[in-house]
Amino acid sequence: MSGAPPTQTAQGTKGPRTWQGVRAEVLRRIRARDWPPGTMIPNEADLARELGCARATVNRALRDLAEAGVLDRRRRAGTRVAATPVRRAVLQIPVIRDEIAAQGRDHGYRLLSRALAAPPAATAAALALPEGAQALHVRALHFADAQPFVLEDRWIAPEAAPGVLDADLARISANEWLVRHAPFASGTLSFGAVTADAGLAGLLDCAPGTALLRLDRTTSDGARMVTAAALTYHAGYRLRTTI
Amino acid sequence: MSGAPPTQTAQGTKGPRTWQGVRAEVLRRIRARDWPPGTMIPNEADLARELGCARATVNRALRDLAEAGVLDRRRRAGTRVAATPVRRAVLQIPVIRDEIAAQGRDHGYRLLSRALAAPPAATAAALALPEGAQALHVRALHFADAQPFVLEDRWIAPEAAPGVLDADLARISANEWLVRHAPFASGTLSFGAVTADAGLAGLLDCAPGTALLRLDRTTSDGARMVTAAALTYHAGYRLRTTI
DNA sequence: AATGCGAATATGTATAGACATAACGACTAT
DNA sequence: ATAGTCGTTATGTCTATACATATTCGCATT
Numbered sequence: 001m002s003g004a005p006p007t008q009t010a011q012g013t014k015g016p017r018t019w020q021g022v023r024a025e026v027l028r029r030i031r032a033r034d035w036p037p038g039t040m041i042p043n044e045a046d047l048a049r050e051l052g053c054a055r056a057t058v059n060r061a062l063r064d065l066a067e068a069g070v071l072d073r074r075r076r077a078g079t080r081v082a083a084t085p086v087r088r089a090v091l092q093i094p095v096i097r098d099e100i101a102a103q104g105r106d107h108g109y110r111l112l113s114r115a116l117a118a119p120p121a122a123t124a125a126a127l128a129l130p131e132g133a134q135a136l137h138v139r140a141l142h143f144a145d146a147q148p149f150v151l152e153d154r155w156i157a158p159e160a161a162p163g164v165l166d167a168d169l170a171r172i173s174a175n176e177w178l179v180r181h182a183p184f185a186s187g188t189l190s191f192g193a194v195t196a197d198a199g200l201a202g203l204l205d206c207a208p209g210t211a212l213l214r215l216d217r218t219t220s221d222g223a224r225m226v227t228a229a230a231l232t233y234h235a236g237y238r239l240r241t242t243i
Numbered sequence: 244m245s246g247a248p249p250t251q252t253a254q255g256t257k258g259p260r261t262w263q264g265v266r267a268e269v270l271r272r273i274r275a276r277d278w279p280p281g282t283m284i285p286n287e288a289d290l291a292r293e294l295g296c297a298r299a300t301v302n303r304a305l306r307d308l309a310e311a312g313v314l315d316r317r318r319r320a321g322t323r324v325a326a327t328p329v330r331r332a333v334l335q336i337p338v339i340r341d342e343i344a345a346q347g348r349d350h351g352y353r354l355l356s357r358a359l360a361a362p363p364a365a366t367a368a369a370l371a372l373p374e375g376a377q378a379l380h381v382r383a384l385h386f387a388d389a390q391p392f393v394l395e396d397r398w399i400a401p402e403a404a405p406g407v408l409d410a411d412l413a414r415i416s417a418n419e420w421l422v423r424h425a426p427f428a429s430g431t432l433s434f435g436a437v438t439a440d441a442g443l444a445g446l447l448d449c450a451p452g453t454a455l456l457r458l459d460r461t462t463s464d465g466a467r468m469v470t471a472a473a474l475t476y477h478a479g480y481r482l483r484t485t486i
Numbered sequence: 487a488a489t490g491c492g493a494a495t496a497t498g499t500a501t502a503g504a505c506a507t508a509a510c511g512a513c514t515a516t
Numbered sequence: 517a518t519a520g521t522c523g524t525t526a527t528g529t530c531t532a533t534a535c536a537t538a539t540t541c542g543c544a545t546t
Contacts, residue, residue, distance in 0.1 A: 193436035193454035211436035211454035319539035
């Protein structure tokens with residue numbers, strides 16, 4: 001339910017004086033419609049008194065539920081059950097090699113092309129590059145047990161990733177190099193579907209016209225844009241998560 | 244950076260004695276490669292002493308970074324910078340009506356079919372229905388400003404959603420009815436791409452063969468499976484998030 | 487060497503108390 | 517009426533302290 005699976009335990013297994021217990025009790029009341037959507041719930045101090053625990057414990061529980069989108073909290077205004085429950089699902093975005101290894105399959109990798117070039121306008125804008133500036137363009141294919149898994153098409157701003165021009169991207173994927181050398185960047189992510197043209201179909205070993213999942217990602221190190229990548233997955237690939 | 248946008252503030256704007264300040268400082272050291280991936284970082288007590296704050300404050304900051312996938316924490320073993328950074332992206336899954344309204348467009352809705360029937364084997368399994376049991380099958384189309392937005396194809400287990408058989412699903416979408424009457428359920432979510440066949444193309448107003456994003460969702464109220472839904476979005480739809 | 491056990495240790499969590507901060511609402515001055 | 521002020525209130529956060537719990541490590545025993 002929360003955005004933090006690591007702290008998640010089976011609901012109700014914890015005593016009521018733990019924050020997980022308080023969370024379970026509040027969630028129970030919401031699901032039992034004691035507190036229907038839109039309702040104001042008692043304030044932290046009252047709940048703490050009622051449940052026989054400290055206010056900080058109630059705060060921890062309610063904060064967790066608010067992060068999950070179950071509650072709306074505002075200072076002074078109090079806490080209410082979300083009327084329009086925008087649920088939050090946490091996607092795990094692993095390094096491609098790790099994702100494949102986690103399935104118990106062998107990761108293979110082939111660099112298709114590597115060149116300095118002026119990116120298309122949309123990419124240049126995404127990387128905040130000046131007019132006519134060049135960037136490193138890398139195309140590579142990742143394999144799982146010799147089957148094509150995902151096509152990586154990436155532009156990298158060289159000044160924002162010092163050393164990348166000297167990296168041996170035939171041996172280590174740009175995905176992995178960046179993770180090691182510019183870790184923990186922030187950015188945007190978007191999903192869509194694309195139709196395989198002849199080129200894509202050949203690379204990903206599917207029929208032309210097949211629908212493929214595509215993930216576009218931009219990455220910034222907090223100050224500068226580092227890279228913009230398009231990942232096109234093999235036919236049938238599904239991205240899974242729990243809510 | 245973290246999985247909890249609500250608690251997010253501009254990094255570095257908070258003083259160093261707040262948990263956000265501690266988080267910013269730790270993140271700075273990681274990005275500056277003072278603490279490269281895999282490194283053990285000082286324990287909470289030492290960090291608290293160094294930064295001049297209480298251990299609880301450091302704990303709050305490090306817990307947040309662990310939830311974001313930046314740190315790995317284990318009791319007794321200590322805290323280390325994640326070697327293989329599995330980043331967590333938070334997807335916001337709004338009610339369809341709200342998603343369209345948030346774009347400033349008008350939400351339209353048309354019920355295509357509604358019938359009690361025995362679901363296909365895969366769906367029956369997903370809903371944990373006994374052999375041959377019937378479920379409510381609803382197909383409906385959502386519009387944004389009269390343009391087809393998403394096709395909702397849903398099976399609902401009637402015993403798990405009391406009252407649904409009497410609901411006027413021509414007026415209120417099953418999506419919304421469920422949100423109101425069985426709120427805050429948990430479940431699974433998966434994304435994929437599908438090719439528009441003639442039927443889909445007609446409904447979603449695109450050419451046959453177009454690649455479409457599809458979201459499959461199962462929902463449980465904690466005890467029983469309530470519904471399994473497939474949402475097929477219009478051509479060009481993109482699901483966006485930040486990381 | 488392998489095994490089992492207990493001590494040490496880092497994180498996880500609960501608590502009481504305090505102050506910070508945002509925002510609602512009433513009251514006041516224009 | 518309207519705008520500004522200020523007290524009240526609920527959440528947000530920090531602190532110090534204590535105890536819980538999971539692991540790891542070293543030591544002793546087999």
